[in-house]
Amino acid sequence: MMLALIPLLPLLAALFAGFFGRRVPRCWSHWVCCAAVGISFLLSANVLYEVATLWPSTGIQSNSVTLYTWLDLGSTKLTVGFLIDPLSALMMVVVTLVSFLVHVYTIGYMKDDPGYARFFAYIAFFTFSMLMLVMSNNFLQMFFGWEGVGLASYLLIGFWYTRPSATKAGMKAFLMNRVGDFGFIIGIGLLFAALGTLDFKEIFGRVDELRGLNVSLWPGVEWSLLTVACIGLFIGAMGKSAQVPLHSWLPDSMEGPTPISALIHAATMVTAGIFMVARMSPVFEGSDTALSFIIIIGATTAITMALLGLVQNDIKRVIAYSTLSQLGYMTVALGASAYSAAIFHLMTHAFFKALLFLAAGSVIIALHHEQDMRKMGGLRKRMPITYVTAVIGAWALAGLPPFAGFFSKEPIIEAAHSATVTGHTYAYWALMLGVFLTACYTFRMIFMTFHGASRYGESKSDAKRGAHKKAHGVTHEAHHDVHESPKVVTIPLIVLAICSVFAGIFCVEPVLIGDYFGAAIHGNYVAHPAMAELHAEWHGILDYFLNALLSAPLWLALAGIATAWYFTLSSPKSADRLARSLGGVYNALKNNYYVDAFYERVFVRGARSLASVFMQGGEQFLTEGVLVQSTSQLVRWGAQGLRYLQTGYLYHYAFAMALGLLVLMTWWGIL
């Protein structure tokens, strides 16, 4: 029953804040929600403690409990239940910890927002859905959580619903996720049709029955059922985890408040796809085609999105593209069958990316909702805590020792190197280049925001400044009064910074190399040797450090930082020159490779013209014209004829009655 409390407490808090938040003092909303999520975190930590320390000695592999049978369909039962194993326990702790810190941070960030209680209701609801997703022991409940987090994401992107751009971004996220969900449903449906069960453990136990089964995609083309199901499931993951080509909703989702970008669009929800594939590892191991599809998509995402990160000027968009690129890394790890490397990177990424987002949020509130990095700079001295934590986050993201990213990113590159599926060489080189780009855009952001001369409020000339001061005296003064954020904002930063520093060095041995995951993650180490190679090459942390000094990624990352320093601080003009000389490429990057324009032109306009065909041909002509109008016309014509029978004269009716009586009597007489 303690397990049920973990997701239910945030749900109850969400209901409280949602329904009563406006009627009680504002502080009630945050106390209730923070307390609920905090308790869930403690309970989850307790579960993780049991799983990590007590289970190995007793030999328990996993614990699947069914709480409630929702529908009994004879042979199938639709249930609500939890599957607790090392994988879900780790995810629960990551989700509740980041969620709790974001809740606390929100108290400071959203302090003056009129939708305060609503915001807490949404994020608590998100926490509930995410926990339902990671804890579920069957596909149906997972899908419920999957859609729940999608709904929360939609609501929160469009949180400032008076901004048209925010509501549009929310709509875009929702619609692109529908595309992914379509694939997800197909995957679930195929597995259900073949095995007749939605329960994870049962599916894993019976994967062998699926081998050799084929499905016909269209007449004459038969594919292995496992491959089609896996690709379907992975398309779901592509939507949720924003892989190319379903990625373009994530940068737009930055319209939402920054705590949301940290919690949903960096740390937890977007990693749901990665988690799902890792959860389904026994199924995915059955299809090399699906794995190479995954590794190619992941590598493409990692490299293309990192390039986009280089040219953004909005601080949140830089981090958003970085998230996309890091999700690509995780996806490559999945494709290389290094599931535990993917989950390990997921965990470290959750910490340092949430940290970077929250640090960005701290900068944004200090500058009164200014997000353009060209108008920042020199904040290092004014916001020391934000600066130090952001640098730690950036250091970890760039994969430099000794922080978290260093331990989680290198194994992924190694895994891509030693994988055997088609496309792994491409993935290896893409990731290598990605390391350079990651360091480059991350430190470009750090340098532009915190170093150099301060540029906030400098855009106006002195003459204008006087006039400006009269008109907007208060805001202008405030620009020169940039100061460190309050404690509710900095404490989550510090906690996340501590996690970003130590999550790597302390967790790498047990999680990645050790047997922490046990049977929770199933890899076919003979066919897909990536994990086995990692194990074989591991000789302790010290050795790992020394190896890293000699390996390419570390030097690539340092080169990236140097490049960023050169272009932002040393000679900013050369960056403009480079941008001009690469005109076409630069514009392509600025415009997200014209993917948005392409979608706009093909899908949005296509859907519109299809809709107008249906409107004119179907609705206006067929339904309205033929069915509705002609029916009423028919009735009108019939009535026109029949009304002559109704003369209104009594004797006519009497005559008709007598005649009728006569006819009836004759009829009966004959009978």
Added chain:
Amino acid sequence: MPGLEPTLLHYLLLAAALLVISLVGIIANRRNVLVLLMAVELVLLAANLNFVAFSVYYHDLSGQVMTAFVLATAATESAIGLALLILLFRRRGTIAVQTLDVLKG
């Protein structure tokens, strides 16, 4: 006089004749609603005649009892009919049947 005794058939024929007369009265009459009411009464009388004839024929009194009921009903019905007729006349100033066509479709 044997042979000239009226049989059941005669009574029934008389009743049928009354019915036809009254129907013609209803259908052909276009002037007077009063005549219409009388024709309706005639229909009931024809029915009564049948009741009585069968009652005698079968030696069953219930037919004559029924006649009493029908007569009472007919009396009330004509009272209501006449009341309506007076109202109609007050409202429209005429009781000609062919002017009563407000139900025309």
